[in-house]
Amino acid sequence: MSDTQVLPAAIDPVARPARRSEWRAAYFGTPGNALTTLVCGAVILLIAKLAFGWLFLDAVFDGGADACKQSSGACWPFLADKLRYMLFGFYPFEEQWRPLVALCLFLGACCVSMVPRVWGRGLLLAWALVILPVLYVLMAGGIFGLTAVPTSKWGGLPLSFMLSFVGLAFALPLGIGLALARASHLPAIRVLGVGFIELVRGVPLISILFMAAVMLPLFMPDGVTIDKLLRAQVAIILFAAAYIAEIVRGGLQDVPTGQYEAGRALGLHYWQVMFKIVLPQALKKVIPALVSLFIAFFQDTTLVTIIGLLDFLDTVRTALRDPDWQGIAVLEGYVFAAAVYFVFSALMGAYSRFLERHFNTSYR
Amino acid sequence: MKRKFLALCAATAALMVGATAAQSATTLETVKARGKLICGVSLSTPGFAAADDKGRMQGFDADICRSIAAAVFGDPDKVDFVLTNINTRFQALQSGEIDVLSRQTTATFSREASLGIDFGPTVFYDGQGLLVPKSLGVASAKELTDAAICTLPGTTTSQNLTDFFRTVGGKFELVVFESPDENRAAFYSGRCEAISSDRSDLASIRAVANNPDDYVLLPETISKEPLAPAVRQNDSNWRDIVSWSVYMLMAAEEKGIIQANVDEMAKSEDPEIQRMLGGADELGKMLGLDNKWGYNIVKGVGNYAEVFDRNLGEKTKLGMTRGPNTQWNAGGLLYAPPVR
Numbered sequence: 159m160s161d162t163q164v165l166p167a168a169i170d171p172v173a174r175p176a177r178r179s180e181w182r183a184a185y186f187g188t189p190g191n192a193l194t195t196l197v198c199g200a201v202i203l204l205i206a207k208l209a210f211g212w213l214f215l216d217a218v219f220d221g222g223a224d225a226c227k228q229s230s231g232a233c234w235p236f237l238a239d240k241l242r243y244m245l246f247g248f249y250p251f252e253e254q255w256r257p258l259v260a261l262c263l264f265l266g267a268c269c270v271s272m273v274p275r276v277w278g279r280g281l282l283l284a285w286a287l288v289i290l291p292v293l294y295v296l297m298a299g300g301i302f303g304l305t306a307v308p309t310s311k312w313g314g315l316p317l318s319f320m321l322s323f324v325g326l327a328f329a330l331p332l333g334i335g336l337a338l339a340r341a342s343h344l345p346a347i348r349v350l351g352v353g354f355i356e357l358v359r360g361v362p363l364i365s366i367l368f369m370a371a372v373m374l375p376l377f378m379p380d381g382v383t384i385d386k387l388l389r390a391q392v393a394i395i396l397f398a399a400a401y402i403a404e405i406v407r408g409g410l411q412d413v414p415t416g417q418y419e420a421g422r423a424l425g426l427h428y429w430q431v432m433f434k435i436v437l438p439q440a441l442k443k444v445i446p447a448l449v450s451l452f453i454a455f456f457q458d459t460t461l462v463t464i465i466g467l468l469d470f471l472d473t474v475r476t477a478l479r480d481p482d483w484q485g486i487a488v489l490e491g492y493v494f495a496a497a498v499y500f501v502f503s504a505l506m507g508a509y510s511r512f513l514e515r516h517f518n519t520s521y522r
Numbered sequence: 523m524k525r526k527f528l529a530l531c532a533a534t535a536a537l538m539v540g541a542t543a544a545q546s547a548t549t550l551e552t553v554k555a556r557g558k559l560i561c562g563v564s565l566s567t568p569g570f571a572a573a574d575d576k577g578r579m580q581g582f583d584a585d586i587c588r589s590i591a592a593a594v595f596g597d598p599d600k601v602d603f604v605l606t607n608i609n610t611r612f613q614a615l616q617s618g619e620i621d622v623l624s625r626q627t628t629a630t631f632s633r634e635a636s637l638g639i640d641f642g643p644t645v646f647y648d649g650q651g652l653l654v655p656k657s658l659g660v661a662s663a664k665e666l667t668d669a670a671i672c673t674l675p676g677t678t679t680s681q682n683l684t685d686f687f688r689t690v691g692g693k694f695e696l697v698v699f700e701s702p703d704e705n706r707a708a709f710y711s712g713r714c715e716a717i718s719s720d721r722s723d724l725a726s727i728r729a730v731a732n733n734p735d736d737y738v739l740l741p742e743t744i745s746k747e748p749l750a751p752a753v754r755q756n757d758s759n760w761r762d763i764v765s766w767s768v769y770m771l772m773a774a775e776e777k778g779i780i781q782a783n784v785d786e787m788a789k790s791e792d793p794e795i796q797r798m799l800g801g802a803d804e805l806g807k808m809l810g811l812d813n814k815w816g817y818n819i820v821k822g823v824g825n826y827a828e829v830f831d832r833n834l835g836e837k838t839k840l841g842m843t844r845g846p847n848t849q850w851n852a853g854g855l856l857y858a859p860p861v862r
Contacts, residue, residue: 242577246577247573464610466614476566480572
């Protein structure tokens with residue numbers, strides 16, 4: 159293009175063009191734009207047509223593996239047969255209402271907790287004293303007439319959520335603590351913070367899980383075993399904390415020193431300055447980075463397969479290996495897993511954008 | 523804040539730490555006190571250990587676990603399965619996380635000698651083989667020249683191939699895939715001329731081909747893979763229980779005792795059958811088990827042939843033949859010592 163285009167005054171890239179004329183200018187303003195729009199539209203239509211054909215027109219809705227083998231479309235009977243296994247893994251079949259209730263309760267509680275108006279000490283206490291214990295009792299059983307289900311049988315989507323969300327819930331305060339330690343003026347604390355963060359960030363998650371699964375039990379006295387799930391959970395917490403600490407440190411460095419000094423000049427204690435002045439500003443700035451990390455961790459929990467726990471992606475994978483379906487429904491399984499991960503990751507992303515708008519921190 | 527967090531951590535840990543048993547307790551005492559057998563199986567190997575649609579563990583290895591549970595408790599379902607993978611299986615046994623490892627594990631000298639474990643009797647005689655498309659026109663592995671061979675990662679698999687082709691003076695190119703799905707897809711798409719794995723595994727790979735008849739399993743078995751359950755070293759009572767639970771499956775087949783006729787057979791006049799099913803002598807007591815332990819095994823899971831046919835046999839998708847896993851008097855390798 160020869161002449162320089164002057165963009166219309168669209169300052170906020172998040173906002174969509176509102177009026178029809180703006181819309182037309184954005185998509186068909188120049189021949190180049192029009193061409194791009196047409197090509198993209200054609201590609202999207204083509205993909206949509208293929209996907210629709212695969213999902214519905216050519217798909218198999220009845221019958222078994224043999225019907226699917228003959229067809230080129232999606233194999234819905236596979237999903238129908240394997241859905242409960244993929245969602246809940248080895249959890250006893252008759253008791254699977256429990257992880258289902260736990261999952262719904264968890265997601266419901268998350269939805270409520272997302273509303274800024276309910277934030278506060280009460281919400282934190284509700285999670286710590288009511289929601290998490292109830293979830294634990296539902297999953298583990300053993301009291302109130304619920305059959306005990308050992309953690310070795312937990313699996314699927316509840317396990318994915320538990321490892322990632324509980325992990326991050328505990329890792330966040332720990333990570334903030336580590337970030338403060340790293341920024342501390344006391345050398346001993348700073349060295350501890352730096353040492354922990356660099357040590358953990360210097361090794362891959364998979365090797366930390368391996369340490370927790372393979373090495374730790376060998377150091378324990380004979381006959382004493384720590385629950386495998388707990389070991390994995392602690393490993394994930396420690397790992398996530400180191401990364402959160404570095405993100406939070408970035409936020410802390412972005413807060414002008416004057417804020418801290420002003421707080422101290424007012425006679426506030428270190429913790430008061432941190433919790434009332436510095437951290438609120440720092441955390442606001444790092445919301446996008448934190449959410450990216452959360453999404454990454456939600457997907458990274460899949461690594462626990464190496465220590466013999468099956469999270470959602472792993473239950474899908476193992477379902478694919480069923481001899482009745484092996485080699486027939488591979489695409490279906492992975493598309494289903496991708497769809498589930500996509501929905502939750504997209505929701506987290508959307509919530510992150512909402513938070514940014516709520517705090518009005520974006521693009522400032 | 524931090525203290526609260528630590529306290530919470532400690533509380534959770536206290537909640538979930540299970541001190542299984544004191545050092546002095548034998549495995550049998552531990553298992554009985556717990557009320558369940560904990561058995562390590564593989565994550566997902568159809569036919570050996572894999573979840574069915576209801577998330578129930580099924581397979582040959584799983585049924586070995588069930589037979590031990592039946593021997594100890596009289597109930598084949600008193601068993602919890604713990605998923606172990608290749609890297610964590612022995613450690614899980616050493617640390618006491620599982621009572622017995624029944625996971626397609628090859629019994630070898632160095633494992634028995636150096637890992638602090640003891641192997642029970644071989645439950646499945648396997649060996650590495652090669653699967654090729656019929657169109658290749660090869661009848662023996664010796665005719666494979668400069669072939670690309672698809673495998674999964676694993677030192678023994680490639681080592682066996684190297685050894686084999688060195689002895690026959692051939693060359694090959696190894697193509698390694700991380701996941702079984704990719705490995706299989708690569709073979710079917712023609713990336714490799716042959717695919718190599720344990721013969722039991724190759725049978726299941728062949729079973730899912732669009733047309734299984736287009737592929738042939740070459741006759742050579744290039745390694746010995748006797749798959750056996752394993753227990754912690756120095757607990758001979760527990761090892762006896764595991765060994766004889768397996769032998770009981772084999773002996774029951776030899777004597778023609780099946781799940782359906784075990785009640786009739788219990789009235790048999792044959793003294794050995796009487797001893798096996800608890801009608802005569804008190805053999806169970808010698809192991810610290812109920813005298814009906816043998817009866818409970820057969821009643822709970824059937825005999826060896828039933829376990830094999832149910833999980834691996836020709837009526838399943840895997841469609842394996844018994845091969846060397848036949849009774850000694852039919853030319854196979856299964857040979858249970860006498861129950862007396």
